[in-house]
Amino acid sequence: MTDQSSVSAQEKRTQLDDLIARAAAKDATKDHDSASELYSQATELQAELNGELSPENADLLYAYGKSLYNVAVSKSDVLGSKVAGEQQPQSGDASSTNKSSAGSKSTSDSLVQDAIANSMAEKSSSTKRADRESEPTESKPFFQFTGDENFVDSEDEDEEAGEQGEDEEEDDDFANAYEVLDLARVLYLKKLSAVEENDGGKGKSTVMSSDIKHIKERIADTHDLQAEISLEGERFSEAVTDLRTVLELRNSLYPQEDPSVAECHYKLSLALEFASAQQGGEEDGDDKPKIDEEMRKEAAIQMEHAIASCKVRMAQEEKKLEAEKDEDEDKATATKRKIANVKEIVTEMEQRVSVVFPPSLLPLLPIYCLN
Numbered sequence: 626m627t628d629q630s631s632v633s634a635q636e637k638r639t640q641l642d643d644l645i646a647r648a649a650a651k652d653a654t655k656d657h658d659s660a661s662e663l664y665s666q667a668t669e670l671q672a673e674l675n676g677e678l679s680p681e682n683a684d685l686l687y688a689y690g691k692s693l694y695n696v697a698v699s700k701s702d703v704l705g706s707k708v709a710g711e712q713q714p715q716s717g718d719a720s721s722t723n724k725s726s727a728g729s730k731s732t733s734d735s736l737v738q739d740a741i742a743n744s745m746a747e748k749s750s751s752t753k754r755a756d757r758e759s760e761p762t763e764s765k766p767f768f769q770f771t772g773d774e775n776f777v778d779s780e781d782e783d784e785e786a787g788e789q790g791e792d793e794e795e796d797d798d799f800a801n802a803y804e805v806l807d808l809a810r811v812l813y814l815k816k817l818s819a820v821e822e823n824d825g826g827k828g829k830s831t832v833m834s835s836d837i838k839h840i841k842e843r844i845a846d847t848h849d850l851q852a853e854i855s856l857e858g859e860r861f862s863e864a865v866t867d868l869r870t871v872l873e874l875r876n877s878l879y880p881q882e883d884p885s886v887a888e889c890h891y892k893l894s895l896a897l898e899f900a901s902a903q904q905g906g907e908e909d910g911d912d913k914p915k916i917d918e919e920m921r922k923e924a925a926i927q928m929e930h931a932i933a934s935c936k937v938r939m940a941q942e943e944k945k946l947e948a949e950k951d952e953d954e955d956k957a958t959a960t961k962r963k964i965a966n967v968k969e970i971v972t973e974m975e976q977r978v979s980v981v982f983p984p985s986l987l988p989l990l991p992i993y994c995l996n
Contacts, residue, residue, distance in 0.1 A: 634674065641670050645685065648692070657695040664689035668805075680816035683809050687843055690806035694850055697798035701857065796858070803854045810847045813840055838878060845874035852892065861900035868893040882938035890931035891974065897924035898981065925982040932974050939967045 648663035668682070668689050675681050817840045824834060833841075852867035872889045879886055901920035942964045949957045 637670060637674055641667055641674065644670065645688075648688070652688075652692055652695075655695075657692050657699060661689065661692040661696050664692050678812065678815075680812045680819060683812035683816055683843070686805055686809035686812065687847055690802050690809055690847070691850060693798065693802035693805060694854065697802055697854075697857075700798060799854045799857055803851055806847050806851055806854075810844060810851070813844045813847065816840055817844070833878075841874050841878060845871045845878070848874075849889070849892075852896065856892075856896060856899075859899075861896050861903055864896040865893065865900050868896055881934050882941060883934075884938070887931045887934035887938070887970075890927045890934060894924045894927035894931065897921070897927060921982070925978065928974060928978050928982070932971055932978070935967050935971045935974070939964055939971070942967065 644663050644667040648660045648667060651657070651660035651663060664685070668685055671682050671685055672679075817837065820834070820836050820840060824837070848867040848870045852864040852871065855861070855864035855867065868889060872886075872893060875883070875886050875889055897920050901917040901924060942960055946957060946960045946964065949960055
């Protein structure tokens with residue numbers, strides 16, 4: 626009986642490994658729907674083998690949650706969440722966006738540019754909505770059959786109902802991704818606690834073990850994806866909370882010039898900027914949105930931190946170019962391209978600072994950014 630159960634468990638482990646390999650292959654080809662189905666089967670099988678709340682399930686749950694997020698984003702794009710036909714700024718060799726980052730380079734220069742593009746698209750979308758709302762609502766034809774206004778109304782209602790159903794489905798996809806990622810986050814925290822206890826020091830050693838570093842990286846990545854979902858749902862205060870955690874973790878893991886640090890400063894700036902306009906509400910009966918000035922100041926400071934991070938990286942790449950130009954022409958060309966990309970990112974962020982934040986705020990920024 627014991628032999629049969631052990632054989633059965635071994636067969637399930639083999640089946641689990643096969644499901645994970647197939648899911649990862651689908652993810653690599655951007656077939657996120659198929660990947661998420663395979664990951665779903667894999668998580669159920671792993672929970673059966675390990676128990677639902679085993680910390681060992683965290684990595685697979687993270688991969689499943691990320692895949693669900695990519696499915697939700699792809700549906701959002703198809704349904705027109707992004708501005709149709711919008712020309713988005715890109716660098717010369719910018720890779721895919723952070724939202725579909727499976728297989729893309731981890732230190733992509735395009736990460737911050739994607740955030741810039743997304744924020745610009747959102748602003749353009751808001752402007753176009755305002756334009757549509759200001760257009761005349763009635764445009765009667767020259768000839769009109771009696772009763773056809775009811776037919777038109779029913780068509781409009783059907784379209785609205787269809788759009789509402791699609792929006793609800795999209796919300797469900799993001800909600801499912803968030804819940805799976807949240808479980809992964811909880812299990813990563815349990816895993817981190819156990820690893821730190823096993824290391825025996827709980828911070829006594831100055832060198833971070835590779836296991837602890839990996840877990841902290843994954844916790845940061847999980848919070849980052851949850852922040853993206855909150856931004857999609859316009860829950861900007863929740864996004865701010867998650868991005869603060871991401872920034873704290875990444876600052877402890879990477880140097881200032883790391884692209885993931887610059888990206889986090891930029892996204893936190895966006896989240897703070899949008900959250901600042903949500904504060905205040907209508908408590909005093911005033912319908913006009915109120916701006917949280919302290920939050921807006923911090924948004925400007927985070928933007929300057931992102932610029933400073935990019936500039937440090939640019940200086941390092943320029944030093945590398947000096948060393949490479951007489952040795953390897955291909956390496957030198959690649960380095961020049963990186964420098965050009967970072968310069969473009971810095972220019973776009975500086976333009977955003979000058980356009981979005983009031984001039985009265987700008988003289989204060991260098992003082993804050995020295996901290």
